[in-house]
Amino acid sequence: MDLEVSEPIDFSSGDHQHLVRKAADPYTGGKSARSYGTAPSTQEPRQAHGNPHSRADRRADTYVVQISPETTTDDNNPGPFSETAVRRAFIVKVLFLLSIQLLITGAIVSLFVFWKALRSWVVKNPWFTYTLLPAFFVVFIVLACCGNLRRQVPANYILLGLFTVLQGLLLGTVSVFYHVEEVLWATAATALVTLSLSLFALQTKWDFTLLNGMLFVLIFVLIIYGIILIFIQAYWLHLLYAGLGTVIFSLYLVMDVQLMVGGRHHHSDLDPEEYVFAALNIYMDIINLFLFILQLIGMGR
Incomplete structure (x- = not known):
């Protein structure tokens, strides 16, 4: 049986079933015709044995098969943020929860x-x-370790x-x-740095999510x-410690913002139910950034 390539057949639509039946007809139908037909003469087998098939007979056993390329759904698994x-x-x-957190903290x-009696009592x-x-x-x-609990x-x-x-x-x-002036200056500087870095994270083509492992090591250092x-x-x-901490958590802020917005970034595999975890990450970045900037301003004055 010869196979030639011609018109494409969509295997997902069930056309291949017709093709299989078509290919099986000469064997099933032909076999039954020979079984229930009249007995052939004794000279016919010799002619069939001695002479090769003609071009028309060979052409009748030729079937057309073409496999058209198609993409499988396994290679394009849609993510949770498809x-x-x-x-x-x-x-x-995430932004709503983060805003509420910052308002409560402030x-x-x-x-x-501003409450002098409370300041004295804490000291x-x-x-x-x-x-x-x-x-x-x-x-x-x-919150960090119990994933099921922070989704409930x-x-x-x-x-x-x-x-x-x-x-x-x-x-x-x-x-x-x-x-008081140092705290206010640190608050204003943190707000300005946070806004600038967030806009930078949204606009830049650099993928800071690839720095996750390196930043994790720097935190331990x-x-x-x-x-x-x-x-x-x-x-x-x-002073060096405060400066190093400011740089590290600035990079963390950029990375966490890119993780939140996802899109073209390499590691953007957060679950849609992890909005609390995402808000917690960005909140901790801002708080630590505030603490290190406060140290820098305090030592500068």
Whole structure:
């Protein structure tokens, strides 16, 4: 049986079934015709054995098959953000939660900055700060590690709200050791840097999501550096520490914004239900950026 290539056949539409039946007809139909037909003469087999098939007989056994190239759905698996509306709703949720977090944090810090009695009480009672630290880290670990819990409503909102309040209280206890002008300058600088870096992350062609592993290593270096500075009181080492922290969390902010908007970036595989986790990441970037800028301004003055 000869095969030639001609008109394309779409195998997904079921046309190949007709082709299979067509190819099987000479064997099934022909066999039954020979079985139930009249007995051939004794000279016919010799003629068939002695003479080759004619060109017309060979042409009758020729069937046309062409496999047209088509893309399979396995190679183009749509991601969770395949629809623009899903990504847009995700970004709106993240920005809304982030705005609420920053407003709550700003309100709490303002109490510690402008309420002189509260400032004096926090300075005289350091146990208040030491009590907040373990509660803060417990809630943070739960949010970071318990993926199922931070996707459940309203548990994710309750945990995020509790974490925001604890973070605001901790920032308030830190701000009492700085002048009011320094805190205000640090707030303005952080807002300007955050806005600039967010616009840069949206417009740039550079893919900062590829820096995730490198930034993770730099965070560990920064933590070890900070532990060493507890025992070494050197102005330039502290200044270098604050500058390094500002750069690292600036890069983290750009990366997390690109992870949120997705699109052309390499690693944009967040789940649509991870809006709390995305808001938490950007919020922590802004808070840490504020703390390091506050240190720079405090040492500069």
